Amino acid sequence: MLVLRGLTRIRTVLLQxxxxxxxxxxxxxxxxxPNEDRLIKMENPYKEPQKGCLLCNVTVDFKNTQxxxxxxxxxxxxxYGRHITRLCSRKQKEVAKAVKKSHALGTSSSR
Amino acid sequence: xxxxxxxxxxxxxxxxxxxxxxxxxxxxxMERGAVVRDLENLGERLLPYKINKHNQNHLRGxxxxxxxxxxxxxxxxxxxxLHRDVDVVRPTVLKKDDQVSSSNCCGS
Numbered sequence: 001m002l003v004l005r006g007l008t009r010i011r012t013v014l015l016q017x018x019x020x021x022x023x024x025x026x027x028x029x030x031x032x033x034p035n036e037d038r039l040i041k042m043e044n045p046y047k048e049p050q051k052g053c054l055l056c057n058v059t060v061d062f063k064n065t066q067x068x069x070x071x072x073x074x075x076x077x078x079x080y081g082r083h084i085t086r087l088c089s090r091k092q093k094e095v096a097k098a099v100k101k102s103h104a105l106g107t108s109s110s111r
Numbered sequence: 112x113x114x115x116x117x118x119x120x121x122x123x124x125x126x127x128x129x130x131x132x133x134x135x136x137x138x139x140x141m142e143r144g145a146v147v148r149d150l151e152n153l154g155e156r157l158l159p160y161k162i163n164k165h166n167q168n169h170l171r172g173x174x175x176x177x178x179x180x181x182x183x184x185x186x187x188x189x190x191x192x193l194h195r196d197v198d199v200v201r202p203t204v205l206k207k208d209d210q211v212s213s214s215n216c217c218g219s
Binding site: 062101104105106107108109110111 | 118120153158159160162172174176200201203205
């Protein structure tokens, strides 16, 4: 009984002292200020320019035997695959066609 | 715009022989109504392999390139004529396209 009374006394004292503090805290948190650290939407400024394959902007011709010889084996004369030349599909196809064309036209040897 | 390209390999001859052969070729082209636009000499060099043509084994040849506009129906007769010419080692007519280089490649 005595303990209960003591507790109630402490409680009232605390409420008198601390209530104003509690109230002030709640009032400030209700207003939301714009956060300057929020992310701005923009394109990646560190984006690297897209790299193309070796023969980007290079015309592949059956007459250009020196260029074509770089994509065939010097021993067997076979055309290197895409995993070796690292060309894009379009240019790889062009090179293969040009090599075969030059063989047929008598511009380069197949052996 | 050049429609066709004639990749011509002529027998290795002296200057007057080569010029006469070229003259004959261009005249046959013009007879059939083709408009010759350009004639390029890619030089005389060793052929990549021995070519046997007209009962002759050729080791050297002179390469020429003739751009011309023409109707497509004359090509078979033209090729027939060129195959019969003794001085011509290998005639080939190709279609010429300019669009390949202009399109964007690999997103560059």
